[in-house]
Each structure stands twice: as C-alpha cells, then as structure tokens.
Amino acid sequence: MPDRTDTRPPPRTELDELRASDRIFHALLDNAPILISTKDLQGNITMANRHFEILDGYNAATFVGSNVFELFPREIAEQLWRNDRIAALERRAIHEEESVYHRDKTLHTYMTVKFPLLDDEGQVYATCAVSTDITDAKAAQADSVTDELTGLKNRRYLNIRFSEEQKRARRDQRLLTLLLIDVDRFKEYNDSHGHPQGDQVLKAVADAMRQALSRPGDLSFRIGGDEFACLFASNSADESAALAEQIRADLAARLIPHQGNPPCGHVTLSLGLAFVAPDATLSQQEIYEQADQALYRAKHQGRNTVSR
Structure with a gap:
C-alpha cells in the first residue's frame, strides 16, 4: 500500500x-x-x-x-x-x-x-x-582613432595598422609604402591668415590625399599638426611616387594664397617616401625614420617636391 x-x-x-x-x-x-x-x-x-x-x-x-x-x-x-x-x-x-x-x-x-x-x-x-x-x-572605436578636423585616421591607428599592412603586403608580394607629408611653412600661414583658415588648409590636404588614394586598402592619416602620412601597397616604387606626386600637384593646383611660402606664393607640400620590400625585416621605427629622412631631403631641395 x-x-x-x-x-x-x-x-x-x-x-x-x-x-x-x-x-x-x-x-x-x-x-x-x-x-x-x-x-x-x-x-x-x-x-x-x-x-x-x-x-x-x-x-x-x-x-x-x-x-x-x-x-x-x-x-x-x-x-x-x-x-x-x-x-x-x-x-x-x-x-x-x-x-x-x-x-x-x-x-x-x-x-x-x-x-x-x-x-x-x-x-x-x-x-x-x-x-x-x-x-x-x-x-566608438572609429571615434577614438579618427582625427576630428579632417576625418582621417590618427597616429594611434597608424600604429595599430602598420604591422598588419606589412604582413598583408608580404603575403601579396607587393611593395609597402610609407609616405610622410608636411605643409610647407604652415606656421607662417597660421601667423598670417589665422588658425580657422589654417584648418581649411588641413582639410584641403586631406581631400587631396583621398582623391589620390581611393583604392581599397589605401590608408591616410593626420599624425599631428600639419603632419600627414599614407600607408599603401603598390607594384613598384615608381607607382608609389606617382601617387605622391598626384597629392602634391592636386594641392598646388588649388592655388591657396600663402605669401609666406616663396617662391610659389601659395600653399604647397613636401613629401617623403619609404619603401618596404616583401622580404624586408625592418621595424616600423626604422621605416618611419627612412620616410622622415626623405621628407627632410624634400624640404632642403626647395619644398613643393617629392623625395625618396
């Protein structure tokens, strides 16, 4: 029971x-x-x-x-x-x-x-x-790595992407290019025209960079003040130099007045190129130093030029 x-x-x-x-x-x-x-x-x-x-x-x-x-x-x-x-x-x-x-x-x-x-x-x-x-x-991530003025990525993002892009170029057997860009005598421009107008110049530089480097994988950065950088892969040093020249010529053709930048009298750029072959073992710092040296040569060759 x-x-x-x-x-x-x-x-x-x-x-x-x-x-x-x-x-x-x-x-x-x-x-x-x-x-x-x-x-x-x-x-x-x-x-x-x-x-x-x-x-x-x-x-x-x-x-x-x-x-x-x-x-x-x-x-x-x-x-x-x-x-x-x-x-x-x-x-x-x-x-x-x-x-x-x-x-x-x-x-x-x-x-x-x-x-x-x-x-x-x-x-x-x-x-x-x-x-x-x-x-x-x-x-939120994009905001943290984007320059508010120009809409380009910032130096932090360049540091994040550099190693990844170097590996990608090595895998694809292409030449990785680091391009550094400075606005010639930008301090003098700000002193003469004021910072609001200087901001418009920086936006124009960013626009010229976007016009030249519009392919998938092309990266453009504002890394501080009037300093810019581009990171992209190409098939040859000549191809990379041609893209840099396109940026230089585009901004020069805008004829933005700058009397403190003789002999041109308008806003111009100096650009320095460094190349990373697929089999290279250079560090990011070493590559950056090479591009910086090329930029130094461009300035001492009279500005408004591309050096490699």
Whole structure:
C-alpha cells in the first residue's frame, strides 16, 4: 500500500528531461538579443530565432524556407552566403563581420561566427550562424582613432595598422609604402591668415590625399599638426611616387594664397617616401625614420617636391 504521507515529486522521466531542455532551448532562441539561424547547403533558411524581427523586410511567415538571395539585397546576400560556404567547405568555424539593414533602414555591422552542422555520418548538411551587433562598438572605436578636423585616421591607428599592412603586403608580394607629408611653412600661414583658415588648409590636404588614394586598402592619416602620412601597397616604387606626386600637384593646383611660402606664393607640400620590400625585416621605427629622412631631403631641395 503506497505511503500517502510521501510528498516527494515522482522521478523525472527521460521524456520530461527532454521537454524541459526543449523549453529552455526555445526560451533562449526567443529572448537572446542576437541573431541565430541555420541554412541548408543551397542557402535556404531552415531556422531563425525571434530576434530576426529587427531586420528590414523580415516576415515571420516566409523567412524560414526562403533563400538568402530572396531575403536580402544582392551585395548583402553575397557576403552572407560566401561566409556560409567557407564554413561548410572548410568544415570549420569562421569569424567574420557582416552587414545587414534594420527595420529603420540603418546599416548595422555584426560579428558572426559560422560553423558547419554534421549528420550522423559526419557529413556537412547545414551551417549555423550566431551574430552579435557591434555597430556601436565599431563607431566608438572609429571615434577614438579618427582625427576630428579632417576625418582621417590618427597616429594611434597608424600604429595599430602598420604591422598588419606589412604582413598583408608580404603575403601579396607587393611593395609597402610609407609616405610622410608636411605643409610647407604652415606656421607662417597660421601667423598670417589665422588658425580657422589654417584648418581649411588641413582639410584641403586631406581631400587631396583621398582623391589620390581611393583604392581599397589605401590608408591616410593626420599624425599631428600639419603632419600627414599614407600607408599603401603598390607594384613598384615608381607607382608609389606617382601617387605622391598626384597629392602634391592636386594641392598646388588649388592655388591657396600663402605669401609666406616663396617662391610659389601659395600653399604647397613636401613629401617623403619609404619603401618596404616583401622580404624586408625592418621595424616600423626604422621605416618611419627612412620616410622622415626623405621628407627632410624634400624640404632642403626647395619644398613643393617629392623625395625618396
């Protein structure tokens, strides 16, 4: 006869455990402030959590089952699908930044980890993506490494990127160029025209740099006062020198009056180049010193010139 005073709950069955786990899993999917999804090997969405409601064009009734190219603008779909394919083909987790539009039409950047899903035979049958919005963090980082006046990156960012760009140029077997730029007799210009006008000159220099160095991977910096720098890869020293000359000529052609800068009578630049061959083992400081010496030669050759 059972003991009616025993108030302990009956033991949980395996089915009870599964149901509890399933509730936890769905609660996580419904409430996690991240994007979690899976796709099959044809790019069709097979699962997506509730947070996808934040995306532009999301429709709960049709999202799951649709292809990534039906759901997103083509340039966005291509980046998403490319990363899925890498994870599936290479059978490994990858970490990439991806961009998608929110319902308010703003473009957001996500840090995404994508990894393959395997069946019982160890074959890849789908990929899973877990994405966290890093838009605000990237904006804060950009503010910390951006010169407020010109919009160029600052010296801190140059130091951050230098080693990375040196490795990239070595891998691609290209010549890495460090270009240093000074505004000729800038102190005299400020003394004559005032700092507000001097700020306009610095903005003009930044614009000339952007016009010449607009390729993916070209980096431009304001490293202090009237000192600027560029870091970029090229196929030859002559190609790099031609880009430097383009910056010099662009600013000179603007004919910004500067009577304290004879014989030109307008604002000009002095530029110094240093080159890093793919097999070079020079440190950042050594390369910077080479570019600084070239800049010194440009100034002593009469200014308004490019030296290497």
